[in-house]
Amino acid sequence: MMMALHIDPKKCTGCLQCELACSYDNEGVFNPAKSRIKVFNFHDEGRFVPYTCTQCAEAWCQQACPVDAISVDAKTGAKVVSDSLCVGCKVCTIACPFGTVNYNASTGKVLKCDLCGGDPECAKACPTQAITYVDANWTGLEKMRAWAAKTDTGARATH
Amino acid sequence: MRYVIVGAGPAGVVAAETIRRRDPKGEIALVGDEPGEPYARMAIPYVLTGKIGEDGARLRKAKDHYKNLGIGYRSGRAEKLDRAGKQLVLADGSKLAYDRLLIATGASAAKPPVPGLDLPGVHHCWTMADARAIAKRAGKGAEVVLVGAGFIGCIILESLVERGMKLTVVETENRMLPKMMDETGGDMIESWCDAKGVHVLTSTRLKGVEKEKGGRLAVALDPGGSVVADLVVIATGVKANTGFLAGSGLKIEDGVVVDNRLSADGDSIFAAGDCAKGPDFSGGFMVQHAIQPTATEHGRIAAVNMTGGDARYKGSLIMNVLDTAGLITASFGHWEQGEEARAADLKAFKYVKLAFDGDRIKGALTIGMTEHIGALRGLIQTRARLGSWKAKLMRDPTRVVEAFVSKVP
Numbered sequence A: 001m002m003m004a005l006h007i008d009p010k011k012c013t014g015c016l017q018c019e020l021a022c023s024y025d026n027e028g029v030f031n032p033a034k035s036r037i038k039v040f041n042f043h044d045e046g047r048f049v050p051y052t053c054t055q056c057a058e059a060w061c062q063q064a065c066p067v068d069a070i071s072v073d074a075k076t077g078a079k080v081v082s083d084s085l086c087v088g089c090k091v092c093t094i095a096c097p098f099g100t101v102n103y104n105a106s107t108g109k110v111l112k113c114d115l116c117g118g119d120p121e122c123a124k125a126c127p128t129q130a131i132t133y134v135d136a137n138w139t140g141l142e143k144m145r146a147w148a149a150k151t152d153t154g155a156r157a158t159h
Numbered sequence B: 001m002r003y004v005i006v007g008a009g010p011a012g013v014v015a016a017e018t019i020r021r022r023d024p025k026g027e028i029a030l031v032g033d034e035p036g037e038p039y040a041r042m043a044i045p046y047v048l049t050g051k052i053g054e055d056g057a058r059l060r061k062a063k064d065h066y067k068n069l070g071i072g073y074r075s076g077r078a079e080k081l082d083r084a085g086k087q088l089v090l091a092d093g094s095k096l097a098y099d100r101l102l103i104a105t106g107a108s109a110a111k112p113p114v115p116g117l118d119l120p121g122v123h124h125c126w127t128m129a130d131a132r133a134i135a136k137r138a139g140k141g142a143e144v145v146l147v148g149a150g151f152i153g154c155i156i157l158e159s160l161v162e163r164g165m166k167l168t169v170v171e172t173e174n175r176m177l178p179k180m181m182d183e184t185g186g187d188m189i190e191s192w193c194d195a196k197g198v199h200v201l202t203s204t205r206l207k208g209v210e211k212e213k214g215g216r217l218a219v220a221l222d223p224g225g226s227v228v229a230d231l232v233v234i235a236t237g238v239k240a241n242t243g244f245l246a247g248s249g250l251k252i253e254d255g256v257v258v259d260n261r262l263s264a265d266g267d268s269i270f271a272a273g274d275c276a277k278g279p280d281f282s283g284g285f286m287v288q289h290a291i292q293p294t295a296t297e298h299g300r301i302a303a304v305n306m307t308g309g310d311a312r313y314k315g316s317l318i319m320n321v322l323d324t325a326g327l328i329t330a331s332f333g334h335w336e337q338g339e340e341a342r343a344a345d346l347k348a349f350k351y352v353k354l355a356f357d358g359d360r361i362k363g364a365l366t367i368g369m370t371e372h373i374g375a376l377r378g379l380i381q382t383r384a385r386l387g388s389w390k391a392k393l394m395r396d397p398t399r400v401v402e403a404f405v406s407k408v409p
Helices: A017-027 A060-064 A091-095 A121-125 A141-151 B010-022 B041-049 B128-137 B151-162 B183-195 B292-306 B374-381 B389-395 B397-407
Strands: A003-007 A038-042 A047-051 A070-072 A079-081 A102-104 A109-111 A131-135 B002-006 B027-032 B071-075 B078-082 B087-090 B095-097 B100-103 B107-109 B122-124 B143-147 B166-170 B199-201 B205-211 B217-222 B226-229 B231-234 B238-240 B269-271 B276-279 B319-324 B327-333 B339-345 B350-357 B360-367
Touching: A003 A047, A017 A038, A017 A121, A038 B397, A047 B397, A060 A070, A060 A091, A060 B292, A079 A109, A091 B292, A091 B319, A091 B374, A121 A131, B002 B010, B002 B095, B010 B027, B010 B071, B010 B100, B010 B292, B041 B128, B041 B151, B100 B292, B122 B128, B128 B231, B143 B151, B143 B226, B151 B166, B151 B319, B183 B199, B183 B319, B183 B327, B183 B339, B183 B350, B183 B360, B217 B231, B269 B292, B327 B374, B339 B389, B339 B397, B350 B397, B360 B374, B374 B397, B389 B397
Parallel strands: B002 B027, B002 B100, B027 B071, B100 B269, B122 B231, B143 B166, B143 B231, B166 B199
Antiparallel strands: A003 A131, A038 A047, A070 A079, A102 A109, B078 B087, B087 B095, B107 B238, B205 B217, B217 B226, B319 B327, B327 B360, B339 B350, B350 B360
């Protein structure tokens, strides 16, 4: 069963536990700047929105990578950056129309959500279930993918 | 079906793979004119810094990738297109018959018309062979003149600085990155380079190169006398590789002109990547966007149409991201004119400029931003209406990613 992160902004309190868990698990430090999930704070609306990679089916980041450094994890479907292959050219950071691949100047590589190999720390750390890891069919993934299709440069699956 | 793809850069390789997925039985010939396996030109600066070996620049890392997909990869240089005979003639005299042809021959580094550029020690930085030649002369402390401060010049600059070379940059226009940045941005990058010890000469033209006693080079400038160098790197733009198409009857401008299916003849010949001139995202006019994302998108869409599909290309969006000795800059779409919002902090080397078309963003420039910048592509390419966010962004354009997130999920 394909799983995906489901984000429900209505339940988010802006506690940033997800950012801390993500940066600690992936980078070994409690540093939101190195988190692959980011909570946006809309002050004037009193609203928080956690935001990360949708793992799109035909990922722009993967297609744009010049050196084959982004591959698909067969188990989770996550698009995963290989640190040993990434040269830090950042083309994926401008190619991703969601802006969910970021450059880490201290390592010279790019960072993106890899679903923690199938056990996402952000979902485990979230105290209010604003972030859950569920059957992909249950998420708003389709809605996001439909939006993504508008970004597309040409029909993807035409015959 | 016999497919011939001439050119083994990103456009050609993605096209070959896409054709194979869609036509398991077709015969695919992929022709490259440089030795070794297909590699990414974009990775050359990282080869020069020593961050990766030459293998690390390969477009595909899996062993026997092309063989396993049944893609016949061969080396050869296209010499002539024989449309009547439906065959491509290579420089060694061999002929490749095709039912569908993809022209993905890319571009070559252009040489300014000045004397002395054939001297040893004067190089482009365009092919792997160029990179090897530069590495040979580029020891620590060596003096280098880099001619051209456009995108390619600046990306090479990074690796020359990292190698510890003493660098003078010469640019004809009045600022660095004249096409990718406005004056504020170009000047910001120049002062960043100055602070890194790179000597930048704008509004300066290369007059010629002469050999000095002891094998060094004298680089004559206009205005501004002469600079002595151990190495001269020429990065003054590129030119589409379309020479072999002379007499073919195909429409050639600064690239092979293609329609929204990326066909050059409305039938069996297609073009993709740096050598193609296709529709622009914003208004349908024809452009040559020599960037990696355009090359791979072109390659994929051409391949769909070559295999009997009907994919209509919505047009390319020009965008670039650049690391100039640690200062990260990006540009998207058409930022040159129209209503705009700007926020600049010159001392902190931070800059954001958004260009609007009504309540949509049509272009953007950023300096010193590495978080979520792809959202700018998303906003521009989906033509997302900003509604009430337009006024907020006019006041503070640094909030663009927030505007994006509030629009999407």
